[in-house]
Amino acid sequence: MLVVGAGPAGASLALLLARRGLAVDLIDATGPGGRPFRGEGLMPSGLAALAAMGLEPLPAAVSQRPLTAWSFFLDGQALFETAEPMGSAAPCTLIDQDTLLSELLEQAGRQPGFRFHPGQAVSDLLLHDGRVAGVHLADGTSLEAALVVACDGRDSLLRRRGGLEMERAPSLLDVIWFRLESPGADAVLEWLAGRFVTVVGSSGSYALFPSARGGVQLGWAIAPEPPPVPTPAGPGAWAELWAGDAPEALARRLRELPAAAVQGPVRLPVRVGLCPRWQRHGLLLLGDAAHPMSPLRAQGINMALRDALVAARHLGPALLDGEPGAIDAAAAAVFAERQPEIRRIQALQEQEARRAELLRRRHRLRGLLARTARWSGPLLARRWLASQRPLRDGIAPIAKDPGAAAMIG
Template sequence: MSSPRTIAIVGYGTAGQALAVLLSRDNHTVHVFERAAAPGPVGAGFLLQPSGLDVLWQMDLLPQVLAHGAPVRRLYGDTPCGRTVMEMGYASLDPRLHGIGMQRGALFSLLAQAWPQPQQLHADTCIVDVDAEQGRLRDAQGRWHGPYDLVIAADGSASTLRTHVQGTRLDREYPWGALWCLLPCEDWAYPDQLRQRYVAARKMIGLLPVGTRPGDAVPRLSFFWSLPRDQFARWESDGLARWRDEIATLWPQAHARLDSITVGTQLARAGYRDAVMARWSRERLVLAGDAAHAMSPQLGQGVNMALMDALALRDALRAHPQRDAALQAYAAQRRAHVAIYHFWSRWLTPLFQSDRDTAARARDLLLKPLGDLPGGRGHMLRVLSGTQRGWLGKLGLSPGFIDAMAAHGEANTRA
């Protein structure tokens, strides 16, 4: 293991939290800077894939995650007329594996509880500048912090520090976003499935079981509604009644879940970016999470990628005493995995969030048959589960993790 370092992390999202836990456990002195005055989860829920769950197993957090999350064994999408567009089950990948739907608040709480140095979280501190050579940070009040041996920019898809690496190939905002909220699960008919409904590529509704969170034992669903970003204001002015009537027409079962939504402010608004970096580090500054590789949410990999970044950076610092060698090894490993997801998320987005009706019709006709072809289903499942590496490679999962998932499944079966 390398000598202890002083490390600054900018951002207390999933990447920042996981890094704080892992690096503190390796006896590094870690300081986290977060712009929010009261740090907390942003968004409703997400799908943890085997790739991300493997990291949480290595962090000794898998039992807590499984206790709160909801097993997701099938992904299904159709049109209002009943045409199946997507149908995939994890059992076709490995009968011992499945995804876990989880509330952002649950994972945030578990990671916060696992960090042994919470007193070194500097909340309400917006970092606006980095001296990459000296490892110093300047906040919005003009105060300088540091120097640090290493500065990790984990400040999200809209990162203000990304440009300091001086390697931006692409950084653009997607025109489409989404509205999100949590709903009581109650008697939802698909407690182990991600269900989506599509109207061409112009409208998309989704419901994902996300389990419970500490302090709230009510199982919930994460609901999302796709919407162009420039139509958020119009959606608000049109009022909830009109929107609910539209959902009742498109998907009556989803409409029945919305009784608890009475005002528009109960739905959070989300936007997305596409960012590709030619390099992930410069001097003492390195990128992690969405700051390094923001992408469309179509493949649902954001949280999983953030967890994998944190573990890879921890491992690189362990393996390479020299900082530059460690950062190069980290970037090489993660970019080899991320590249295929950037590619597919960029090409899939117009099929699910756009005005391209012809592309959507082709999707409705071809996506499921392509997935039924020899090799097609396996490739799609590896991409969705986060275990695809390059065009032909596979990302190996820890045998101990697979055994833990199998044991959990057997225990649930006996129960």
């Protein structure tokens, strides 16, 4: 079989199927390290998925940093803070996604049927009598397979070539990303103390957290449409903008950041959607190709890993059998099992985005909550915690992969 795209969905699916004795070709146009900003947040749902693959504990080669708490500030005033693991089996853990992908590929490479094709771009689907039978590569060659699994991201070429439509949801935000590099950002890193911090004020809202790669990641939320966003004229002006809404201790550290420590901005448009169909004969979509997620609560990588586990469970026996009808039925079963969780998670992300947008726009409400934080904070904390459980733990338990014992940490 063929898997296109070596992100979390593609790399983990290729490993799981190769471990079952299947011949798997994994094709990727870029490979690890090809994107400047990758999601770092593994929710308990994603950690459970990796555990079900046999990756528990996470291998030492995967750079990782468990979060200690979630903190919220309005107009410089602490609103509430909740400590990890918030009732879950494990704390949310930040990881360097490139090292995780490298580990998955390294373990897949131990399987005799696995072949990796980095730096190879797919140009089109290969069709036989209307059925997808492989892919054409940009170098003019072709690869045939009983099934092509498209894990090629939110702008999936194979989704378009396969005629599978995407139902797009309106996006309430885009994100401008920055990296605050050490050692210049060490004072900010020390103040964070392992927390994920959200700051909302008159200038807008942003979140910052300690990166598993070192230093700090900061995401500034902006409206995807006019009015125009702030365009500070350099690192110092950006730091001053963030400091204006921050609590005093953080504001002081932001203003002291050396210009060389501030890397960015990189604007990443947020696209959210869900395909009403994930398959046609010989083709299956997974991950962002099937359901691009909002960045809120880091669901992209977690849902991709869960997609791969379910897909491997259904596809493995059908691919070993090799009968086209059984393969198509297995692909349909993947869609039927995964779509309800994706719909629910996207709805919860939208609710959270709307609450954040309300605070950004309603200055009086934000000021009232900040002034009454001693009483309003605990109430809001309870409501927030209740809404986080499915975003953290997923909608349903995830089944262990039969080959998990073969994993080597």
